[in-house]
Amino acid sequence: MSEPTSVLNFVAGEWRSPDSLGTLPVTNPATGAVIAQVPLSTEREVDRAAQAAAQAFPEWRRTPAVERVQYLFRLKRLLERDFEELARTITMENGKTLAEARGEMQRAVENVEVACGIPMLMQGDISEDIAPGIDELMIRQPVGVCTTIAPFNFPGMIPFWFMPYALACGNTYVVKPSERVPLTMWKVMHLMEEAGFPAGVVNLVNGAKDTVNAILDHPIIRAITFVGSTAVARHIYSRGSANGKRVQAQGGAKNPIIILPDADLETTTRIAADSAFGNSGQRCLAASLAITVGEARNPFTEAISAAAASRKVGYGLDAGVEMGPVITPHSKQRIEKLIGAAASEGAEIVVDGRNAVVKGYEKGYFVRPTVISDLPPQGEVARTEIFGPVLGLIHVDTVDEAIALVNSAEYGNMACLFTSSGSAARKFRYEAEAGNIGINIGVAAPMAFFPFSGWKESFFGTLHGQGRHAVEFFTQTKVVIERWPKEWSRKF
Numbered sequence: 376m377s378e379p380t381s382v383l384n385f386v387a388g389e390w391r392s393p394d395s396l397g398t399l400p401v402t403n404p405a406t407g408a409v410i411a412q413v414p415l416s417t418e419r420e421v422d423r424a425a426q427a428a429a430q431a432f433p434e435w436r437r438t439p440a441v442e443r444v445q446y447l448f449r450l451k452r453l454l455e456r457d458f459e460e461l462a463r464t465i466t467m468e469n470g471k472t473l474a475e476a477r478g479e480m481q482r483a484v485e486n487v488e489v490a491c492g493i494p495m496l497m498q499g500d501i502s503e504d505i506a507p508g509i510d511e512l513m514i515r516q517p518v519g520v521c522t523t524i525a526p527f528n529f530p531g532m533i534p535f536w537f538m539p540y541a542l543a544c545g546n547t548y549v550v551k552p553s554e555r556v557p558l559t560m561w562k563v564m565h566l567m568e569e570a571g572f573p574a575g576v577v578n579l580v581n582g583a584k585d586t587v588n589a590i591l592d593h594p595i596i597r598a599i600t601f602v603g604s605t606a607v608a609r610h611i612y613s614r615g616s617a618n619g620k621r622v623q624a625q626g627g628a629k630n631p632i633i634i635l636p637d638a639d640l641e642t643t644t645r646i647a648a649d650s651a652f653g654n655s656g657q658r659c660l661a662a663s664l665a666i667t668v669g670e671a672r673n674p675f676t677e678a679i680s681a682a683a684a685s686r687k688v689g690y691g692l693d694a695g696v697e698m699g700p701v702i703t704p705h706s707k708q709r710i711e712k713l714i715g716a717a718a719s720e721g722a723e724i725v726v727d728g729r730n731a732v733v734k735g736y737e738k739g740y741f742v743r744p745t746v747i748s749d750l751p752p753q754g755e756v757a758r759t760e761i762f763g764p765v766l767g768l769i770h771v772d773t774v775d776e777a778i779a780l781v782n783s784a785e786y787g788n789m790a791c792l793f794t795s796s797g798s799a800a801r802k803f804r805y806e807a808e809a810g811n812i813g814i815n816i817g818v819a820a821p822m823a824f825f826p827f828s829g830w831k832e833s834f835f836g837t838l839h840g841q842g843r844h845a846v847e848f849f850t851q852t853k854v855v856i857e858r859w860p861k862e863w864s865r866k867f
């Protein structure tokens with residue numbers, strides 16, 4: 376498959392150049408080269424996709440679950456067949472390294488695998504004889520037309536937190552990728568076509584803000600899953616809910632990691648550096664603040680600064696590269712401005728990644744790993760999601776102070792503790808106010824069979840993506856109370 380010059384939509388089993396409000400360029404952030412144009416689909420185009428999904432729904436929901444998952448088994452084999460191509464596409468449009476892109480696609484495949492268990496996962500409950508001869512059942516039925524609105528930072532993985540479960544449960548689907556990285560889903564959708572999903576069961580609609588608002592307002596669409604920044608997540612949740620839809624909206628983050636003096640310094644530093652600088656810090660589970668307790672301060676500051684300074688930055692497709700660029704020139708500018716703001720707040724820029732130029736990729740949007748020490752905990756920079764390879768250090772005297780700091784944050788996506796003390800770990804696990812907790816783990820990303828549990832400003836909704844939560848989100852329960860013929864009951 377060669378790169379398209381213009382990305383198409385996939386609606387009712389056909390590739391089409393959509394009604395659009397124009398196009399946007401898709402850029403390789405390491406080279407600055409335009410690699411495609413993405414259409415900004417109109418309201419009419421969203422309607423076309425929703426109608427196609429609605430038309431496909433009755434037959435798809437009647438297809439037995441054991442048959443529906445055969446399409447997913449085929450999709451899994453195709454994703455594995457084209458694994459390298461998909462990973463390279465992610466690197467080209469998003470900028471992360473090939474190893475990171477492979478990790479992302481691996482998690483996508485794992486979600487397909489878990490969704491293949493739907494025949495058992497969506498079973499209902501039954502109680503016999505709630506009264507003599509009367510039985511009560513709870514069955515799970517699909518919701519209807521569902522959708523995912525995705526962010527730029529995991530173009531291959533994030534739609535898979537939702538879509539395989541929705542389809543396996545008997546729903547039909549519309550996916551709207553980020554307009555900055557539409558190529559990966561474009562390729563995935565070709566594989567779904569090859570897997571033989573009936574026309575209209577899955578649809579791809581490209582676009583940006585206006586396309587999203589058309590989705591939020593469309594009367595046919597019953598459920599919305601969203602991942603992106605907090606401001607947009609809040610908008611999606613309130614507008615979607617006001618329109619009577621089920622909504623789960625995952626937002627931004629500012630993840631703290633606490634380092635106790637008894638943590639293993641070498642391992643902690645390696646893990647913390649991977650968390651803060653992996654994916655160029657453009658990960659909702661990236662460590663963004665490191666809170667050192669007591670004597671951990673100096674050794675950790677030195678070790679993490681050395682790790683930051685020595686990280687190899689470049690084009691993710693080149694061998695040996697450990698970190699790629701950030702997504703846009705605007706993003707680079709914003710990150711560098713926040714680094715400057717930290718200095719103005721009185722923090723010390725220990726390793727400064729601003730004004731980075733990578734030889735051979737002078738037009739790329741690179742920011743090198745940055746370490747900022749003595750960041751004022753209540754300042755703007757300590758409370759703002761930077762979404763770049765920047766780790767702020769805050770130093771405190773006790774573990775209680777550190778946990779209080781974690782819990783004072785607006786976000787609650789992830790919090791981690793590095794220690795060799797079981798009791799400190801248990802206290803932290805118990806008290807920390809975040810939905811994903813790591814103990815000596817730097818990126819506490821739940822496996823596909825656990826929910827992706829953001830809290831506070833990092834999540835709007837009740838049920839999360841992945842695993843059983845996804846099954847519940849994409850099904851509605853129906854309770855049936857049955858009384859059967861006389862001879863089956865003792866009395867009436």
Ligand code: NAD
Nearest residue numbers: 525526527552553583584587603604607625626627628659
């Ligand atoms: P974004 O909010 O800018 O965009 C996400 C999606 O919303 C895109 O599809 C975009 O087209 C659409 N959109 C953007 N502005 C909109 C508007 N005003 N109205 C309607 N739709 C709009 O997010 P992004 O920059 O693509 O992704 C980065 C953000 O995503 C970060 O904040 C990151 O923390 C967050 N994120 C969160 C998680 C999580 O699990 N909580 C995972 C990944 C990324």
